[in-house]
Amino acid sequence: MSDARPIGVFDSGVGGLTVASALAARLPAETLLYLGDTARLPYGTKSAATVERYTQANVDFLERRGVKAVVVACNTASALALGRLRSALPVWGVIEAGAAEAAARSRGRVGVLGTEATVRSDAYGRALRRLRADLEVESLACPLFVPLVEEGWLDDPVTEAVARRYVTPLLESGVDTLLLGCTHYPLLAPLLARLAGDGVALVDAATAVAEQVAGELERRGLAARTKAGTDHFCVTDASERVERIAREFLARPVALELVDVGGAPEGA
Amino acid sequence: MSDARPIGVFDSGVGGLTVASALAARLPAETLLYLGDTARLPYGTKSAATVERYTQANVDFLERRGVKAVVVACNTASALALGRLRSALPVWGVIEAGAAEAAARSRGRVGVLGTEATVRSDAYGRALRRLRADLEVESLACPLFVPLVEEGWLDDPVTEAVARRYVTPLLESGVDTLLLGCTHYPLLAPLLARLAGDGVALVDAATAVAEQVAGELERRGLAARTKAGTDHFCVTDASERVERIAREFLARPVALELVDVGGAPEGA
Numbered sequence: 001m002s003d004a005r006p007i008g009v010f011d012s013g014v015g016g017l018t019v020a021s022a023l024a025a026r027l028p029a030e031t032l033l034y035l036g037d038t039a040r041l042p043y044g045t046k047s048a049a050t051v052e053r054y055t056q057a058n059v060d061f062l063e064r065r066g067v068k069a070v071v072v073a074c075n076t077a078s079a080l081a082l083g084r085l086r087s088a089l090p091v092w093g094v095i096e097a098g099a100a101e102a103a104a105r106s107r108g109r110v111g112v113l114g115t116e117a118t119v120r121s122d123a124y125g126r127a128l129r130r131l132r133a134d135l136e137v138e139s140l141a142c143p144l145f146v147p148l149v150e151e152g153w154l155d156d157p158v159t160e161a162v163a164r165r166y167v168t169p170l171l172e173s174g175v176d177t178l179l180l181g182c183t184h185y186p187l188l189a190p191l192l193a194r195l196a197g198d199g200v201a202l203v204d205a206a207t208a209v210a211e212q213v214a215g216e217l218e219r220r221g222l223a224a225r226t227k228a229g230t231d232h233f234c235v236t237d238a239s240e241r242v243e244r245i246a247r248e249f250l251a252r253p254v255a256l257e258l259v260d261v262g263g264a265p266e267g268a
Numbered sequence: 269m270s271d272a273r274p275i276g277v278f279d280s281g282v283g284g285l286t287v288a289s290a291l292a293a294r295l296p297a298e299t300l301l302y303l304g305d306t307a308r309l310p311y312g313t314k315s316a317a318t319v320e321r322y323t324q325a326n327v328d329f330l331e332r333r334g335v336k337a338v339v340v341a342c343n344t345a346s347a348l349a350l351g352r353l354r355s356a357l358p359v360w361g362v363i364e365a366g367a368a369e370a371a372a373r374s375r376g377r378v379g380v381l382g383t384e385a386t387v388r389s390d391a392y393g394r395a396l397r398r399l400r401a402d403l404e405v406e407s408l409a410c411p412l413f414v415p416l417v418e419e420g421w422l423d424d425p426v427t428e429a430v431a432r433r434y435v436t437p438l439l440e441s442g443v444d445t446l447l448l449g450c451t452h453y454p455l456l457a458p459l460l461a462r463l464a465g466d467g468v469a470l471v472d473a474a475t476a477v478a479e480q481v482a483g484e485l486e487r488r489g490l491a492a493r494t495k496a497g498t499d500h501f502c503v504t505d506a507s508e509r510v511e512r513i514a515r516e517f518l519a520r521p522v523a524l525e526l527v528d529v530g531g532a533p534e535g536a
Contacts, residue, residue: 045309143419144419147411162426165426
């Protein structure tokens with residue numbers, strides 16, 4: 001049995017391409033359909049009701065396009081909208097997957113790195129404590145990481161100086177696991193691993209959700225055996241900037257299809 | 269004659285507090301009423317129609333609160349919404365004022381620093397060329413400046429390294445005037461002036477619009493002679509983060525009133 005239908009991946013922007021990359025690396029036989037809701041980003045500053053509505057419209061769009069399952073790569077949507085989502089498909093979010101891997105690996109003290117919105121929501125903290133009540137969790141907003149990644153300054157002395165300033169207090173407080181709780185951060189993983197050293201486990205939610213999806217597709221008989229299609233990338237607003245960042249995240253040029261997911265436009 | 273009514277200042281967020289500070293410094297007898305539309309920021313990623321609608325609602329709110337004139341501190345709103353605004357009050361934007369001062373001071377080559385949205389709109393470039401067709405204009409997006417300022421890393425080696433990387437190619441291309449085309453950038457002015465050196469004029473739109481407002485109030489008989497009221501600060505969404513940044517921008521603690529400007533909510 002082989003289910004050739006694509007896996008849908010949705011994010012508010014192009015950051016979720018790190019999740020698509022992790023899925024492609026872990027599941028080379030699967031075809032991906034990516035949707036970046038670039039017209040309405042960022043989600044992190046919007047109300048829960050608005051994020052729920054946008055998430056539902058995006059999942060409905062992927063469902064109409066014939067996906068067999070959906071991965072919600074957006075941290076805000078994972079935190080706020082997964083509970084109330086109406087869908088006949090399996091839907092997985094990055095937060096539960098990232099938290100589960102960190103909880104499994106930590107010796108007791110986890111540092112969570114994320115955007116200000118994610119840290120303020122404490123979504124990873126709550127997920128981690130649900131899984132292991134004994135865990136100590138320290139969360140830190142790193143607002144410079146996303147623009148540094150989007151500038152393409154990955155292996156860079158400026159980025160290293162910024163990362164050192166953010167992460168040093170966490171490391172000094174005895175964190176044994178660093179959870180990268182933002183779609184952009186996997187591109188900083190080599191630098192962060194070097195700063196953290198061997199004694200600290202680095203967990204990224206993108207790799208964690210790819211691992212979870214691999215197991216779940218197998219368990220539900222939904223896995224593909226050979227790659228039948230071509231990965232396809234949709235955005236709700238295209239610009240030179242989005243194309244540049246997409247190229248950088250996927251490490252290759254990519255065609256972006258401009259789509260209308262339906263539902264109420266922003267501010268209408 | 270003294271007109272004690274406040275001057276309204278509006279921005280999509282708290283960045284426009286640099287404009288409020290410049291007005292307070294230039295016009296110590298005037299009272300200010302500030303409105304930061306923090307619930308709906310950022311404006312830079314939104315359509316012209318949406319920015320127009322938000323700007324109208326914000327100006328209407330300030331008018332209902334009894335201001336005698338409005339300064340639009342938001343670059344996006346200045347660029348997209350001033351033309352179609354309906355208001356009985358005098359309304360001034362940062363772009364025309366900043367461009368006018370840069371055009372008056374430049375010996376021929378202006379570098380414009382701004383956010384990606386402002387640079388993409390080319391609003392300063394068009395305003396500069398309208399004023400002086402002979403000007404050469406080179407615009408550069410500096411996406412790390414806003415988060416660096418919001419982190420409070422103003423006089424900082426990381427910020428200096430970032431600024432040097434951004435500005436060096438502009439300086440090497442022979443720019444004689446640097447126009448700071450973003451509300452946040454005046455906080456980086458000391459650092460940028462040091463990097464640019466004596467031969468380069470630094471023009472910031474906040475100071476420029478304050479100078480313009482001073483002249484226009486005088487000309488129209490609207491100036492206040494002695495300060496009659498207390499400056500007042502309103503936001504459409506309050507958070508610890510907004511309060512922290514407001515405190516940093518004004519260099520003092522400040523009470524923020526949460527207000528509803530009316531009009532359609534985002535995404536409704």
